[in-house]
Amino acid sequence: MKRKLMAATLAVSMAASMAVPAVSFAEEATTEAAVEATAETPEVKRAILDTDMSYLNDDAIVMFMLAQADSLGECDFLGVTTVGGNTFCAPGTTAALRQLELIGRSDIPVYMGTDIPLMGFRNMEAESQIWGMPEYSGAYWDWDEKTFGDVTKRPTDYKNLPSEPKYGYAETEAQDEHAIDFIIEQVHKYPGEVTIFVIGAGTNMALAVRKDPTIVEDAAGVIYMGGAVDVPGNCNTTAEFNWYYDPEGIRICLNAEWKNQLVVPNDIAEAVFYTKDVYDRIVEKQGNEISKLIVEGQAQRFEENPEASSYVWDSITAAVWLHPEIATDIQERYLTVDTNYGPGYGNAISWWTSRNRDVETGEGMPYGVQKCDILFDIDREAFWDFYVDILTTNV
Ligand SMILES: [Ca+2]
Numbered sequence: 001m002k003r004k005l006m007a008a009t010l011a012v013s014m015a016a017s018m019a020v021p022a023v024s025f026a027e028e029a030t031t032e033a034a035v036e037a038t039a040e041t042p043e044v045k046r047a048i049l050d051t052d053m054s055y056l057n058d059d060a061i062v063m064f065m066l067a068q069a070d071s072l073g074e075c076d077f078l079g080v081t082t083v084g085g086n087t088f089c090a091p092g093t094t095a096a097l098r099q100l101e102l103i104g105r106s107d108i109p110v111y112m113g114t115d116i117p118l119m120g121f122r123n124m125e126a127e128s129q130i131w132g133m134p135e136y137s138g139a140y141w142d143w144d145e146k147t148f149g150d151v152t153k154r155p156t157d158y159k160n161l162p163s164e165p166k167y168g169y170a171e172t173e174a175q176d177e178h179a180i181d182f183i184i185e186q187v188h189k190y191p192g193e194v195t196i197f198v199i200g201a202g203t204n205m206a207l208a209v210r211k212d213p214t215i216v217e218d219a220a221g222v223i224y225m226g227g228a229v230d231v232p233g234n235c236n237t238t239a240e241f242n243w244y245y246d247p248e249g250i251r252i253c254l255n256a257e258w259k260n261q262l263v264v265p266n267d268i269a270e271a272v273f274y275t276k277d278v279y280d281r282i283v284e285k286q287g288n289e290i291s292k293l294i295v296e297g298q299a300q301r302f303e304e305n306p307e308a309s310s311y312v313w314d315s316i317t318a319a320v321w322l323h324p325e326i327a328t329d330i331q332e333r334y335l336t337v338d339t340n341y342g343p344g345y346g347n348a349i350s351w352w353t354s355r356n357r358d359v360e361t362g363e364g365m366p367y368g369v370q371k372c373d374i375l376f377d378i379d380r381e382a383f384w385d386f387y388v389d390i391l392t393t394n395v
Pocket of ligand 1: 053058059199200314
């Protein structure tokens with residue numbers, strides 16, 4: 001029953017803000033269960049953003065969206081915690097602090113976490129020779145040298161990076177408290193209300209869960225960008241990058257019994273394209289600091305190639321959290337990560353209902369694996385409307 005309610009809670013929170021029921025709910029979200037679940041829907045939505053932040057990237061867009069929603073009274077954006085992935089923690093922290101400053105939201109605190117995967121840094125050079133070159137290797141890759149970088153020399157001081165940051169350094173500083181302690185503290189401070197956005201590696205969350213397992217029952221839930229569930233990987237041939245960076249970290253987090261887990265995998269994230277027509281709408285409506293940054297930062301890209309398009313991966317997490325009606329296909333499956341150190345390291349593995357397994361009852365499902373909601377499709381028109389509106393609104 002508890003599991004049934006998890007799904008229903010999500011469905012109800014989705015239904016609550018819908019003008020037209022455009023969402024195909026999981027079948028078990030019956031009216032009875034939905035009514036019962038209403039009591040579990042938090043009155044205040046609070047967010048912590050655990051991120052491998054960079055400049056004007058999808059993580060930055062999520063941060064801007066949450067900051068805007070916070071200003072509009074739609075959520076309480078508690079803070080940013082930095083983790084490894086596309087980048088290391090120090091440059092990620094610099095990027096978070098400075099971009100918050102540029103949009104006038106230095107009041108949102110930033111906490112440094114860790115970028116060292118639970119099993120330590122990997123020898124990517126050796127792995128690539130054994131299992132083939134990854135398509136993408138994030139912070140491991142040295143773009144200047146076109147080779148894998150030396151992780152022992154990675155930047156660790158966010159106030160003193162090896163090269164000048166894109167927008168310089170912020171006057172505001174990161175908080176002294178460690179990211180994982182901030183997550184634990186906030187989840188307990190607001191029982192049932194805090195959702196953690198895990199849009200980088202899972203390292204901070206795994207450490208938080210291990211340090212204080214009681215956060216699992218007190219959190220509203222976790223929303224991830226990660227995993228390639230039914231599609232090939234974008235780093236090794238099977239795994240999505242966020243989950244490839246620290247497979248054990250994500251596995252520990254995924255396998256915890258959160259009230260809600262919503263996963264935005266590459267299946268949908270790499271099926272939504274940001275193109276010039278959306279950029280042009282932002283140009284047209286620009287006015288606030290966020291839109292100015294985007295317009296200026298992306299002008300060259302679209303001038304050089306008006307046909308340019310890109311994915312917006314993490315951005316989808318904030319959209320479906322703030323406006324659940326944007327989600328049009330959510331499937332419940334049992335979901336974990338392959339932590340066998342081999343060519344499939346970091347691969348998302350899921351189990352659905354079949355002859356000898358039942359997602360609803362958990363019968364036939366693997367030990368320790370939890371049921372998750374996996375997003376497979378969105379209403380693109382509604383998504384881009386939200387995207388343009390939230391980023392250009394003057395608050
Ligand atoms: Ca990210």
